[in-house]
Amino acid sequence: MAKIVVLGAGVMGTALCVPAADNGHKVLLVGTPLDQDIVVTMRRPGGIHPKLDAAPPAGVEAIRFDELRSEHLANADIIVVGVSSPGIGWVTDILNRVMTEACPIAFVTKGLESAGSAVSTYAQTLPSRIPLMSAFIGIGGPCIARELANRLPTACIYACEDISVAEQLAAIMQTDYYRLSVTTDVTGVEACAALKNFYAIGVSAMQTRYPDQRRADGQSKNPTAAVFTQATLEMARLCERLGGQTTTAFGLAGLGDLHVTVGGGRNSRLGQGLGTGRTVVEMLSSELFGETVEGVDTARVLANMALEKQHTDEGPLAYFPLASAIMDAVLQQKRFSLDFSNLIVQ
Structure with missing residues (x-):
């Protein structure tokens, strides 16, 4: 029986307690x-x-943050961080205050960080900020917390530079409904975890930008499929530039997670609003007021990267046309517009 400590009682942190407890571990x-x-x-x-819509299973003990003591983390096999990106500072502070022995830490938190013109993933920045973290593990892939908590089939990917550590955690967490793969491309998984929120805004905009009143849902399908493919290609290129592998973007951490994010959530709702001609400010001051929309934060970080143009025989072609369109909407408050002639057709 393993001892698992989960920081964050939001939807994802709590959902991850379910397979852990189902496997008989102390959580x-x-x-x-x-x-x-x-x-x-x-x-x-x-x-x-x-x-x-589910109670935590037997074997899960819930405590307040102000009740956490060093003895709670003593002899832990793994610490799982399940907070949103604005909570990373809090996690760093509390772990450095309470941890007294080395332990691997797994993160479902999604985000990028910038220092000047350099953009990095949490896999590249957090290890130096938490000295007692013996290994950084990134958790990615398509996972709606409510579905996992209700034990619906889910497939995810665990990433660590030391593959044996990823395999050990996967063995602790995997169930017949929570299927796990592992990789050493921790930077790629972390990059895709952040980028899919950003790109979901642009893909979701297609669901409302080109309505088809003859369909029951009112949505045309071709534009969304084309832009979904474009998003995956751009994710692969950005993933490589951030230090990951392009192939990661074509698996669970990339297109798999992008698919489920477009299906619902705050980034999708923002994109659908942009598709109707509304601006980011209008959406964030109404339906999404007070919500954390991770894709917006990612856009602000990506502004530090030069998304250059590719030159062809016919002239300049936007190398990241979808990213550029999303960033124009987020950073310059333009109404979302994507020129389909700039899409990279393969």
Whole structure:
């Protein structure tokens, strides 16, 4: 039996407790300062997580962040970080304060960081900020937390530079419904985890930009398919520029996760709003007010990268036309517009 500590009682952190507990492991779920009410609810007999429609299984103990002590982390086999990107600073502070022995740490947090013109993944920046982290593990792939919490079939990928560490965690977590693969391309998995939120904005815009009233859902399909393919190609190129492998973008961490993100969530809702001609500011001040839309933060970080143009015999061609269109909408508050003649058709 392994000892697992999960930081973050939001939807994904809590959902990951389910396969861990189903495998008979001891799981401690630690809420963030934003999770106080959730922890109180889950401590009640039969307490259901308000956003998962499921109660944590037996074997999961939930505590508040201010109850966390060094002894809670002692002899832990793995620490799992399940907070959103704005919570990374809090996680770094609390781990450096409470950890007393080395331990591998797995992250479902998605984001990129910039220093000047350099853009990096958490796999490249966090190890130096948490000295007692013995290994960084990135968790990627298509995973809707509510579905995992309700034990619907899910496939994800665990990444670590030391493949044996990824394999050990996968062995702890894998069930008949939670299927896992492993890779050493931790930078690629982390890059795709952030980039798919960004690209989901542009792909989702196609769902409303070209309506088809003869369909039950009112959506034409060709534009979305074309831009989904474009997004995957651009993800592969950006993944390589960030230090990962292009092939990672064509697997679970890339196109797989992009597919499920386009299917719903905050980035998808923003994109659908942009497809109707609204601006980012209009969406963030109305339907998405107070929401963390990770793709918007990623756009701001990508602004530090030079998304150059490719020159062909016919003249300049945007090398990242979809990324450029999304960034214009986010950073310059333009109405979303994508010139299909710039798409890279293969």
